[in-house]
Amino acid sequence: DAGVIQSPRHEVTEMGQEVTLRCKLISGHNSLFWYRQTMMRGLELLIYFNNNVPIDDSGMPEDRFSAKMPNASFSTLKIQPSEPRDSAVYFCASRQAETQYFGPGTRLLVL
Amino acid sequence: EDQVTQSPEALRLQEGESSSLNCSYTVSGLRGLFWYRQDPGKGPEFLFTLYSAGEEKEKERLKATLTKKESFLHITAPKPEDSATYLCAVQAGGSSNTGKLIFGQGTTLQVKP
Numbered sequence: 001d002a003g004v005i006q007s008p009r010h011e012v013t014e015m016g017q018e019v020t021l022r023c024k025l026i027s028g029h030n031s032l033f034w035y036r037q038t039m040m041r042g043l044e045l046l047i048y049f050n051n052n053v054p055i056d057d058s059g060m061p062e063d064r065f066s067a068k069m070p071n072a073s074f075s076t077l078k079i080q081p082s083e084p085r086d087s088a089v090y091f092c093a094s095r096q097a098e099t100q101y102f103g104p105g106t107r108l109l110v111l
Numbered sequence: 112e113d114q115v116t117q118s119p120e121a122l123r124l125q126e127g128e129s130s131s132l133n134c135s136y137t138v139s140g141l142r143g144l145f146w147y148r149q150d151p152g153k154g155p156e157f158l159f160t161l162y163s164a165g166e167e168k169e170k171e172r173l174k175a176t177l178t179k180k181e182s183f184l185h186i187t188a189p190k191p192e193d194s195a196t197y198l199c200a201v202q203a204g205g206s207s208n209t210g211k212l213i214f215g216q217g218t219t220l221q222v223k224p
Contacts, residue, residue: 029209033210033212041218042215042217043200044214055210093154095210098142098143098144099145099160100212102147103155104151104154105154
């Protein structure tokens with residue numbers, strides 16, 4: 001099993017640009033979680049989906065952030081427009097039973 | 112408010128020097144407590160899930176225990192390859208929670224040869 005796949009692994013962009021992060025779940029898992037990790041705030045849940053339906057998006061910082069799950073195995077997290085304070089590592093995780101399995105993350109730097 | 116606090120923030124050990132990491136939590140009905148290991152530049156790697164007070168889980172040199180207020184991750188005779196950040200997370204119970212984890216800030220462990 002390839003595990004959770006995220007792309008790109010690194011992204012450098014300028015303030016105001018649109019950023020799209022991608023995540024492919026582990027086959028057979030039906031829940032997907034998007035997290036953001038910073039030194040100051042640690043790991044924070046942004047949004048999660050169950051069977052392609054968004055369940056809790058209370059962690060999404062503001063309207064600039066949006067997430068979609070167009071099918072059972074794939075999700076995107078979009079930031080538009082991006083700001084320097086969005087710089088962080090973004091992880092997605094897929095869940096089997098009660099356990100979440102994390103991807104390798106996307107390191108985002110907004111200049 | 113559900114909260115997780117880990118201590119110490121950082122821990123330096125000599126190879127073979129056993130120690131414990133602490134995870135204190137307040138949560139409205141514990142559904143599960145999770146331990147993860149995170150290496151630099153990588154995503155958290157699942158280690159253990161504990162569900163009820165008194166439960167213990169072991170994997171190689173690691174042993175996790177759970178009480179009603181805290182969990183310990185005991186590291187016996189650590190090796191340099193055990194160096195990593197160890198994260199603790201809790202999932203609250205109740206019908207309103209369908210998987211959300213609340214993470215602590217982590218303990219960064221360094222094991223010197």
